[in-house]
Amino acid sequence: xxxxxxxxxxxxxxxxxxxxxxxxxxxxxxxxxxxxxxxxxxxxxxxxxxxxxxxxxxxxxxxxxxxxxxxxxxxxxxxxxxxxxxxxxxxxxxxxxxxxxxxxxxxxxxxxxxxxxxxxxxxxxxxxxxxxxxxxxxxxxxxxxxxxxxxxxxxxxxxxxxxxxxxxxxxxxxxxxxxxxxxxxxxxxxxxxxxxxxxxxxxxxxxxxxxxxxxxxxxxxxxxxxxxxxxxxxxxxxxxxxxxxxxxxxxxxxxxxxxxxxxxxxxxxxxxxxxxxxxxxxxxxxxxxxxxxxx
Ligand code: SAM
Numbered sequence: 001x002x003x004x005x006x007x008x009x010x011x012x013x014x015x016x017x018x019x020x021x022x023x024x025x026x027x028x029x030x031x032x033x034x035x036x037x038x039x040x041x042x043x044x045x046x047x048x049x050x051x052x053x054x055x056x057x058x059x060x061x062x063x064x065x066x067x068x069x070x071x072x073x074x075x076x077x078x079x080x081x082x083x084x085x086x087x088x089x090x091x092x093x094x095x096x097x098x099x100x101x102x103x104x105x106x107x108x109x110x111x112x113x114x115x116x117x118x119x120x121x122x123x124x125x126x127x128x129x130x131x132x133x134x135x136x137x138x139x140x141x142x143x144x145x146x147x148x149x150x151x152x153x154x155x156x157x158x159x160x161x162x163x164x165x166x167x168x169x170x171x172x173x174x175x176x177x178x179x180x181x182x183x184x185x186x187x188x189x190x191x192x193x194x195x196x197x198x199x200x201x202x203x204x205x206x207x208x209x210x211x212x213x214x215x216x217x218x219x220x221x222x223x224x225x226x227x228x229x230x231x232x233x234x235x236x237x238x239x240x241x242x243x244x245x246x247x248x249x250x251x252x253x254x255x256x257x258x259x260x261x262x263x264x265x266x267x268x269x270x271x272x273x274x275x276x277x278x279x280x281x282x283x284x285x286x287x288x289x290x291x292x293x294x295x
Pocket of ligand 1: 027031055058059076110132
């Protein structure tokens with residue numbers, strides 16, 4: 001088979017051959033845009049020998065490109081029907097090597113993955129691992145938090161997601177997209193947006209456009225220390241409870257004493273009419289330090 005899986009003709013042929021119906025509840029939108037697929041591989045900076053976890057390989061369009069670029073791929077998928085399709089449609093040999101040495105499929109919900117156990121014997125866990133995925137959009141943020149909280153050392157996460165979420169992840173302070181999600185993620189990882197992909201590049205076509213984002217864990221020394229992340233994220237959420245109101249207003253429930261509140265705001269070096277979206281990560285860390293931990 002010379003035509004790549006991710007070309008529209010080949011994807012349509014696979015869909016017809018297996019009488020497939022894309023499962024909406026599993027976020028199945030298959031990417032049929034070779035430029036976008038190659039853009040993802042490039043954004044992930046795939047090198048021969050890279051160890052890649054793929055989430056939701058679908059019918060294998062991205063998997064195939066990752067393998068051709070020289071990656072070893074461990075994929076998590078939940079749709080049982082795709083098992084047979086992937087084994088039939090992926091090339092039997094890639095770059096002269098048999099597929100089973102380069103590709104392993106695990107039928108499991110990514111949010112239940114136990115990486116150390118699942119990957120043992122296939123990946124060298126002492127070496128860095130990349131994650132590359134055209135995500136199932138209904139669980140984009142749970143997946144990001146799950147990966148971030150896992151014990152694996154990731155060199156980068158290259159994730160295609162709905163454009164709106166990508167904009168929130170990469171937002172700068174002072175913009176409308178900046179909010180609790182931005183802050184929770186940017187506290188842990190650097191975020192860089194790559195290509196935008198039109199909804200017409202998928203079968204079936206989703207309602208929204210997509211973007212590819214590369215997340216890189218920040219080195220320990222450049223991370224702002226957050227003593228209690230759960231408390232921190234809760235305080236940030238409360239500060240944004242009413243986005244259009246001032247920080248002072250939003251802080252009322254957390255710090256009922258107005259003198260304390262105004263003293264804290266002034267210690268941040270900002271005007272008392274400041275709005276939550278104007279504050280930096282560092283200033284939120286300072287606020288969280290001054291709010292009692294919820295019991
Ligand atoms: N990688 C393919 C592509 O680019 O065309 C398919 C991407 S499609 C947007 C998302 C894939 O994730 C589907 O194949 C779906 O079955 C799978 N999926 C959905 N929920 C999942 C979960 N919890 N864990 C692993 N895979 C999941």
